[in-house]
Amino acid sequence: MNKQSVLVLGYVWPEPNSSAAGSHLLSQLKLFLKQGWQVTFASPAQLGEHKIDLNQFGIEQVPIKINCSSFDEFLLELSPTIVLFDRFMLEEQFGWRVAKHCPTALRILDTEDLHSLRNARHQALKQQTKVDLNSEMAKREIAAIYRCDLSLIISDYELELLKNYYGVPQHLLIHSPFMLEATNVTAPDDTFNVRQHFISIGNFRHQPNWDAVLWLKQKIWPLIRKQLPQAELHIYGAYPPPKATQLHNPKQGFLVNGWASDAKKVMQHARVCLAPLRFGAGIKGKLAEA
Structure with a gap:
């Protein structure tokens, strides 16, 4: 059996000592490595001051460009069997290219958190109104979930919200909270x-x-x-x-x-x-x- 090749498309370069999202993402990368999979991390973001060096874990780091054919060439050469999008904005930007050039690859969305829910709560606080769960951002985020084969949901509240309010089928979702080592x-x-x-x-x-x-x-x-x-x-x-x-x-x-x-x-x-x-x-x- 051929070795699984995982391409992770990051919204930012991982900074596990700067944010919970960075720490959680690093946990997922390590989990992929434990499976014996080949992992490549690519991002269009600028290098952060506290970026961790993924090379130390055996993960290749590749800068990529938005709206550039060079990403298509990169995809075709790497030919990943699994592609993970870090946040729905990355799926919007690169998902259609992955679907076109790697149609058999498993496409996974890591929501980190529901950005539309966070934004809706923010707007409700500023405007002193009820939380609007039907915003344009919510429609975009749900659409990204439907385009992917599987979405990782960090909280049980958001999991239930997606199933019971938005009607997202259970088979598209998996609960993936923090991977904390009790030891x-x-x-x-x-x-x-x-x-x-x-x-x-x-x-x-x-x-x-x-x-x-x-x-x-x-x-x-x-x-x-x-x-x-x-x-x-x-x-x-x-x-x-x-x-x-x-x-x-x-x-x-x-x-x-x-x-x-x-x-x-x-x-x-x-x-x-x-x-x-x-x-x-x-x-x-x-x-x-x-």
Whole structure:
């Protein structure tokens, strides 16, 4: 039997230490490797500052271009038996090319989370209206699910929503939550009495995280400091923009520290993780870490 060849088309290059999505994607890549499959990762995105080197795992990394025939040539040469699209936008961009040039390849959509649900909740918050599940983005995302042979759904809530509200057949969906290794869960080195301060963590490029930081600054942290005047809130996250770093205020105990190379270690030294997410979708890596 010929060896399975998996092509993963990434919306961004994996950054497992920057986001839960990056960590989850790396788990899937490692799972493919455990099957003895040949794995190639390709992306049209720019290289991120915290991108992991996939070569160390034996995964070939290939930059690709959008709207370019060079991708067709790349497909024909690689001839993958499985193609995984990282988020529905990548399926929209490259799915028809895969269907044309690799018609027998199994096409899998990794939704990461339902982007349309996250966006609908965001709009509902901004406009103070009900969540609209019938947006144009929802139609696009559902269409991408129907075009693929299988879609990976990270939360059981989204799985039920797709089946019961949108009427997506069960055979097109599979529940694929975080792949957490229970053997890696160890007791923290420091006891609660030794640990200090509050923490909040999340990639600043993810809109729900930035909204949470603003809400902490404007509403929540002043109430906490009123009762705990010496308390400190340490905020970590990749790619903090100037508007975020400008919130840094030691006098208020509001400390914007930027990227943390080891989220677990940072968590172990804190007493409380604050995650006031007012909208979003999927499941939250920061809660699993905490």
